[in-house]
Amino acid sequence: MLMHNYKRFGMILLLLTPLFITITCKKKNSAIKIDHDRVTQSLPGNRVSAGYMNITNTMEKDDTLLSVDTDDFETVEFHNMFEENGVMKMEPMDSVVIKGGQSVSFTPGGMHIMLINNKREIKAGEKIQLNLHFENAGLIKLTSPVKSIEEQVE
Numbered sequence: 229m230l231m232h233n234y235k236r237f238g239m240i241l242l243l244l245t246p247l248f249i250t251i252t253c254k255k256k257n258s259a260i261k262i263d264h265d266r267v268t269q270s271l272p273g274n275r276v277s278a279g280y281m282n283i284t285n286t287m288e289k290d291d292t293l294l295s296v297d298t299d300d301f302e303t304v305e306f307h308n309m310f311e312e313n314g315v316m317k318m319e320p321m322d323s324v325v326i327k328g329g330q331s332v333s334f335t336p337g338g339m340h341i342m343l344i345n346n347k348r349e350i351k352a353g354e355k356i357q358l359n360l361h362f363e364n365a366g367l368i369k370l371t372s373p374v375k376s377i378e379e380q381v382e
């Protein structure tokens with residue numbers, strides 16, 4: 229009886245070990261800090277959303293945001309805004325460098341994360357998961373709130 233209980237205790241410890249390692253790894257990723265992350269809701273007949281956030285590189289070494297993916301959209305691009313003949317246009321960028329000790333902001337009217345071809349309706353008030361792939365920091369998973377278009381204006 230006692231023996232049996234010890235075995236069970238051992239099993240629980242084994243099961244808890246991977247969980248503990250996961251939590252430890254997550255904390256090590258703190259070289260990159262992300263805040264104010266949010267995604268715009270999808271509008272009828274329009275299958276794109278924009279992702280906004282501030283990314284801070286706390287390391288001395290530069291890091292590069294290589295790509296973003298999510299289960300909720302077919303394609304994700306980095307877009308820069310520029311003016312041409314009085315019209316604001318967007319151009320895709322391959323990647324975004326975050327210099328050591330500096331921050332980069334994705335903002336409405338500025339550089340943004342373009343989420344293209346949603347696989348479902350993206351409603352204000354819910355959350356979507358974004359996977360950010362950095363050259364040095366590796367994968368950082370974000371669970372970002374979806375905001376209405378009105379809420380995006382700062």
Ligand SMILES: [Cu+2]
Nearest residue numbers: 307318340342
């Ligand atoms: Cu865009």
